[in-house]
Amino acid sequence: MAKIMVENLSKIFGNNPDKAFALLEEGYTKDEVMEKTGQAVGVYNASFTVDKGEIFVIMGLSGSGKSTVIRCLNRLIDPTRGKIVIGDQEVSAMDADELREFRRHKQSMVFQRFALFPHRTVVENAAFGLEIQGSSKEEREKKAQDALELVGLKGWGSRYPDQLSGGMQQRVGLARCLAVDPEILFMDEAFSALDPLIRREMQDELLALQEKVGKTIVFITHDLDEALKLGDRVAIMKDGVIVQLDTPENILTRPANDYVAKFVEDVDLSKVLTAEGVMQSPRVVAYPKDGPRVALRKMKEAGISGIFVINRQGQLMGYVNAVDAKNAAEKEEPDISNIIEKDIPTVIPDTTINELFETAANASTPYAVIDEDKILKGIIVRGSLLAGLVKEASKDE
């Protein structure tokens, strides 16, 4: 279900937007419009939806309009044209009072340079949103403390922001947002001011936190790795226009144009491609009640040295290799249930290839990709791991 719906959002900075629109419709670029009319195009005709509970990433370099988009969503910047619907409310049509109520209860925002209040303690910072809402002192104190605990800052409440490191300051920024328990989080380059190690740590924590709180998140970044890591879907912007909106994997493997392709060519695929992306479908499987000869014949036909065994529900039971099956056949065993290896490596579909590599070396069987119900979704042979990477990499050339 779409939580946020944006239709043809445009923002022109300047006193004569109509002139700019006329040129844009004729296909002029942002720079040309600036030169001809003096109007700065912030965003032009951006349309997208964000689902409930999704992390939606908008990626672009500086000047691409990504910060303008996110500020239009809570109307820190008023859009020139376009419609923004969040939940069942049309944000783009709200008057000042409705907008204030919306900002207080439905959303909150994390800023690039933290934007903490230097004259307030950490806990007073975290309680700011609640204070603005007018909730009682005990209530906001309690909720602020809870939020600080959630971001791992328990016990730091009485410090001042400038006594904290950058990473911790941004945790306060995050706690300040979570304290009001909004449905939507807007994160404007939230981790960009942090150094790389801390940034990665914060990204992991955001993902872990998201598992717990399940907010709808719109995340702005100029870092493609970050976008691909965090985003369920990623919109890539250039010169105020969304040039591609897709899943991280599709952006990598099917860039919409040269601009995106150039962006993604430096990405370390092994960090982004997942098991799901390189697995093969399990065409040939055995069942526990199959006789050893049946299993052997299936292997022979498929040209493989072992076979995965599943039950009638499709759940993975284990793995049978050819040697065991041959021995069992010679002993005239009725079925293969006694020779199933149960202790085999399994991964979930979201596992990155990078993580796969770490254990691939000492595994003797292929990987079984299973979901949370243990249903066998696919298999990964070590050879196809490398092949997958090479294939994706060579596609760009």
Next chain:
Amino acid sequence: MSDIFMNPIEYLPRLPLGEWVDSFIDWLLFHIGTVTRFISNFLEGIMGGITDALMWFPPFILILLISLIAWRFSNRGVAIFTFLGLTLIYNMQLWLPALSTITMILIAVTISICIGLPVGIISTRSPIFHRIVWPILDFMQTMPAFVYLIPAVFFFRLGVVSAMIATVVFSTPPVIRLTGLGIRQVSEEVVEASQAFGSTDWQLLTKVQLPLAMPTIMAGVNQCIMLALSMVVIAAMIGAGGLGGHVYGAIQRLNIGLGFESGLAVVILAIILDRITQSSKEREEE
């Protein structure tokens, strides 16, 4: 005839700026007489009340009290200086004029802050207002201070009240300016954050902008006090009395000794007031 080409400016009619101002003042005087009389009585009443209250204290006790205040707001050094300085003023038999000078400054500065703070705040809310007020401030500050004395006397007759009015006019601009500056200096992102949480303009002002602007505003108040002090001395020319009166008298009689003593008393007051307000500004910054 050739002269008109050599020096054409002399043949232009003189612009009667002075006469215009005169007639404008006359017109004002005629129309707002009741208002000025009311203000006059009001300020004189307050002035008398405060001076009486201060004089009720035995001087020594009052000196101790002020030193304690200096200690509370600043540090021990300033407190000791305050004690010694005020004792010296008392010793020079300038205690009563010093009290009336302090009273005038207190009232004038209070009025300046009451006017300056809101005007400064409004100037950050309305660009048009800002564009109107700022040139007026430039004008007020570059005008020689003596000039304010003349209309003040016209409206409020010779005496303490017109001196105080002139002082207010002279010392308000820094409060307005630094209030505006302090609020505008608050980082854009912090203001945005406050708005993003749905704060009203009043909440933004009181919970974010004013607290963060406070050090700058205090610098404005400090400047305001210093300007008020200098003006109160100048205003002796229109009968403000106090320490300025003694300085003025000394000039007229060419009494170097008395002039030095009262001048020294003004300097002592200036240092005490400056240190006390300065340090409360620094504490805001911590």
